[in-house]
Amino acid sequence: MNSKKLIIDMFSEIARVHGLSKSVGAIYGLLFYYERPMSLDEIVEELKISKGNASMSLKKLEELGFVKRTWIEGERKNFYQISESFSSIKDIARRKHEIIKSYYEKLKEENLDEKKLEKIRKMLILSEKILKVLEELD
Amino acid sequence: MNSKKLIIDMFSEIARVHGLSKSVGAIYGLLFYYERPMSLDEIVEELKISKGNASMSLKKLEELGFVKRTWIEGERKNFYQISESFSSIKDIARRKHEIIKSYYEKLKEENLDEKKLEKIRKMLILSEKILKVLEELD
Numbered sequence: 001m002n003s004k005k006l007i008i009d010m011f012s013e014i015a016r017v018h019g020l021s022k023s024v025g026a027i028y029g030l031l032f033y034y035e036r037p038m039s040l041d042e043i044v045e046e047l048k049i050s051k052g053n054a055s056m057s058l059k060k061l062e063e064l065g066f067v068k069r070t071w072i073e074g075e076r077k078n079f080y081q082i083s084e085s086f087s088s089i090k091d092i093a094r095r096k097h098e099i100i101k102s103y104y105e106k107l108k109e110e111n112l113d114e115k116k117l118e119k120i121r122k123m124l125i126l127s128e129k130i131l132k133v134l135e136e137l138d
Numbered sequence: 139m140n141s142k143k144l145i146i147d148m149f150s151e152i153a154r155v156h157g158l159s160k161s162v163g164a165i166y167g168l169l170f171y172y173e174r175p176m177s178l179d180e181i182v183e184e185l186k187i188s189k190g191n192a193s194m195s196l197k198k199l200e201e202l203g204f205v206k207r208t209w210i211e212g213e214r215k216n217f218y219q220i221s222e223s224f225s226s227i228k229d230i231a232r233r234k235h236e237i238i239k240s241y242y243e244k245l246k247e248e249n250l251d252e253k254k255l256e257k258i259r260k261m262l263i264l265s266e267k268i269l270k271v272l273e274e275l276d
Contacts, residue, residue, distance in 0.1 A: 003250045010241035010258075017233050019158055019202045032254075064157045085257055086264070095155050103148035112141045116170070119223055120148075126224070126275060133267045137260070 037079035
């Protein structure tokens, strides 16, 4: 077992736990391991996955903010690299907190029944706490 | 704007932020709103989505542990309802923490370079803190 395989497997398992495909995690792991921008062809070659699967997974990783596209001088292809550690997780937690906060206010005005409103208030508190943990992280 | 629509929209937006489909969130919101088991047909009828999309989304929600199947006496159809608040989120956090912990130990033995190991150690600390926040939640 080598480090590269272990890192790819770890992120694949993490992706599955979140309902994302194994390839989404495997690509993230590969980019994490090499610490440099990689092209679609290199990724396909390393992971032995189809180009279509790799493309779709990279699109998902870009949407989530975990991977960004970069251009390399003199190269015509797109290259991909991972975003700064935890910046994307913080960003997701921030967006989630904003969504819950804004809907909680609207639902209070709509006189949603107390029991459901209380559940959403707990979601709001949880999202605040998680955001705080993430923001304390250096 | 009514409460039902607001709740469905809120969970749809939360799903999108996590890289899941809008329908995954909409179905969760619908089941959260009605607080009772619903059949696939009812869900399709309420949300005006295709049966294929609804099936796929329910499968994803079951995999994630957010929705469980129930049987109703005298009914031949499957019914779906949401899991107890936060139990599925706690379960995901627990599984994630176990994955990171086990790979971190393996990667230490493999003599992964210090910089990468330090990043994974930070992921481990983060997952522990998030798990703690979740476990403190009543």
